[in-house]
Amino acid sequence: MSLEPDIAELLARARADLRMGVPVVLSGEGAEGGALMLAAETLRSGRLADLRALDGTPALAITARRAETLKARPYDGDLARILLPADADSDWVRAVADPADDLRAPMKGPLVSAREGSAGLHRLAITLAKSARLLPAALVQGLADPRGFAAENRLTLIEAASAWPHLSERRAMEEVVSAHLPTEAALNTRLHIFRPDDGGEEHYAVEIGRPDRNAPVLARLHSACFTGDLLGSLKCDCGPQLRAAMAQMGTEGAGVLLYLNQEGRGIGLANKMRAYSLQDQGFDTVEANHRLGFEDDERDFRIGADILKALGFRSVRLLTNNPAKIAMMEQTGITVTERVPLHVGEGEFNRAYLATKIAKSGHLP
């Protein structure tokens, strides 16, 4: 065992740095060279000035989704590298990253995208910003000697070759603790806390009764929704779905509800509120995610399968209207013997949202 942090620990550190507005150094493979990155959302003018003092032209990396709204050319497929104009300040960078004022001030360009050179480190920078639950946009400046630069400035150094496999794989979920928790749905309820070893989000399993591990269990993969679950928001159906799922498990005497901390379909609460604000401007739930630069669903349901396996389950009767959840369960080795529909809580304020999910996100009516 070494005292040095491993790549998982370095990535956790990099996420915290980016959320504070501290730069992170990236080191690529071969022709990719090295780069300094700053998340667009937390960029401060002093740091932008320091970045400009380095050699070369910085690029603002944005996703192809965001580029589409801005009419910028995504020569790199899934992303565009916008060359930073000489007079651009931190407000300009944030305005490119954040669609809040798109309708009021649509002209940010002309935006010129880079064509030459590698976009590998720009892709890594966007992925890191996303995994820090920030807007998916980052300023990237090439560095000739990433190792030396990181050591000299005491910055976190991320090697692309070791980071990529870690960013696409899941960490093992360890159960930290469980305890009895009588609930309205069932007196015999147990709450299990699961934690990955990379400083990532904890997720919870609510076990109702003592389900047979050798038979399909009535299960629900619930994604955190602070607004719906806790505040009683009428914009979605999450709160009623959470309570109806637990009530059905209580009535049947057994079930397991996984409460996955993937707020806002995996973009985090701040970004979800940005999406809500775009919805107030007339965009639907899918369009709002795209304008922010995200895919419509950034969740990884395989985490739910991992937790089910850790609890000893192999097959489920899944309470859902979302076929993507069933597909991901099956891919991860959990058999879905039955889909149990869960239609509750439709009303005046979420009718259009639920219709959009059926029309655009493949949800079953």
Ligand SMILES: Nc1nc2c(ncn2[C@@H]2O[C@H](COP(=O)(O)OP(=O)(O)OP(=O)(O)O)[C@@H](O)[C@H]2O)c(=O)[nH]1
């Ligand atoms: N980005 C974004 N997330 C939302 C919005 N409304 C609700 N959410 C999030 O969506 C997640 C719930 O997803 P749902 O689509 O209701 O449910 P599902 O889990 O895909 O499918 P079901 O199993 O059928 O309920 C929660 O994480 C909510 O925070 C929205 O307008 N934008």
Ligand SMILES: [Zn+2]
């Ligand atoms: Zn909700």
